[in-house]
Amino acid sequence: MTPQNLVVARSAAFSTNSAFRALLTEASDATGEALETLLSEISTMNVLLYPGPNGDPLALAVYHRLDSYAVEIEYLAVAAALRRRGVGLALVNKVQELEMAMIVARTDDDAIEFYRVVGFQCSASATDPRWPENQRYLCVLPFLPLVQEPLEDDASVQWVQPVPQPMQIELVPPQESWARDFAKVKSLIKQTLGARALAVQHLGSTSVPGLPAKPIIDIVLTVDDPAAEGEYVKDLVAAGFALRLREPGWYSHRLLVSVGQGVLPAVNLHVLGPGSPETSRMRSFRDWLRMHDTDRDEYARVKYLAAANINEHGGGLVMDYNAVKEPFIQALYARIFAS
CATH class of the missing domain: 3.30.460.10 (Beta Polymerase, domain 2)
Structure with a gap:
């Protein structure tokens, strides 16, 4: 299934929504005070949502701009009932369509296979202090127009x-x-x-x-x-x-x-x-x-x-x-x- 009615909002607008909070916990492992801190940290970031029949989000991608050619998806989560139905890929593709940029994601062994399968170039990365026991990866989804048409070498080296x-x-x-x-x-x-x-x-x-x-x-x-x-x-x-x-x-x-x-x-x-x-x-x-x-x-x-x-x-x-x-x-x- 590929969701068609994706909604872009600011994370702060959903900070009290229980479904949103549950998805964010799924993506980050944060609960209690740590979850409140996380909600504050991402309050100005964009969030792409797949709303259910009652308007509660069933999937989300929280993302922000890194620079003129890249955005980073900080958190990506899909409700258990919708997994392996193309929802995560649809979120990633929609973020790239909206931002027209390279997509960066940092992940671990639990999700690395998803990113590889959908076309990200993944490399082993440094340990994240939040999950010191986990192997981390830096993953990048190329945006073809930017890769096909590189910047000219800077004349003022x-x-x-x-x-x-x-x-x-x-x-x-x-x-x-x-x-x-x-x-x-x-x-x-x-x-x-x-x-x-x-x-x-x-x-x-x-x-x-x-x-x-x-x-x-x-x-x-x-x-x-x-x-x-x-x-x-x-x-x-x-x-x-x-x-x-x-x-x-x-x-x-x-x-x-x-x-x-x-x-x-x-x-x-x-x-x-x-x-x-x-x-x-x-x-x-x-x-x-x-x-x-x-x-x-x-x-x-x-x-x-x-x-x-x-x-x-x-x-x-x-x-x-x-x-x-x-x-x-x-x-x-x-x-x-x-x-």
Whole structure:
């Protein structure tokens, strides 16, 4: 069943409704004083309701804006009698239709299968102090128009480290050590940032078995707000990274790199916010190449040709190398999104 008469309201308007409170307890485990505190915390958030015959809600999604391209569903609950009938999916789809945004949800093992089945990209996340014994996940439902039409790279890149100079592009055959290198750095980042590291993902060419790559591990670190550098940069610097650049107009992207030979593998650490379309694009590209050997091998051929083209002219910047690959990448993205 797909509900057709969904209602958008403010959470505060239903704070005394017993059915609403029961659904919120189902979604949060909060009762008594904790429930009253929760109701106060979400009072200004939007709520999408599926009302029953008497007007009492039978399902709800409480959500709010994160930024210009993402909203977060804080709580999602469906009455027991309506479960496995498409109501939860209808709520998620309606929120996305209304907001025209990426949808972010944080969940645990009890609900992770629902989010995976309906198309969310899910990653292991930091423990939530409210449920310290549960594995948590950060899940993102892509909004195709935002993923298909990414922001142009910010022209006003703010270089913190020296501006890169042209150099030879080095590609090496795929290495089994790359997965181990990622695991080592992921563990370090999680130890360093704790709950501030919402997700740590291995993306880029070194994350695809069988694909040659520059010998640098590309990692995407998700934090609540990449622009709030005081929340994470100092600690990462102490752990062996250096802030390389800022792109405030391109998803608030920050780039850190590993420093100190022999201590850490070579790493590009991209910092983005939850629900960033760029993270979703990178993950979609990685997952496709992992599952389609023919496209992976063709991409390998394109990479070698691009590197040779740059090197034959005395070297260049990584952006020059990427520009040569761009026609293949865009054509492959078109097929990924069409599927």
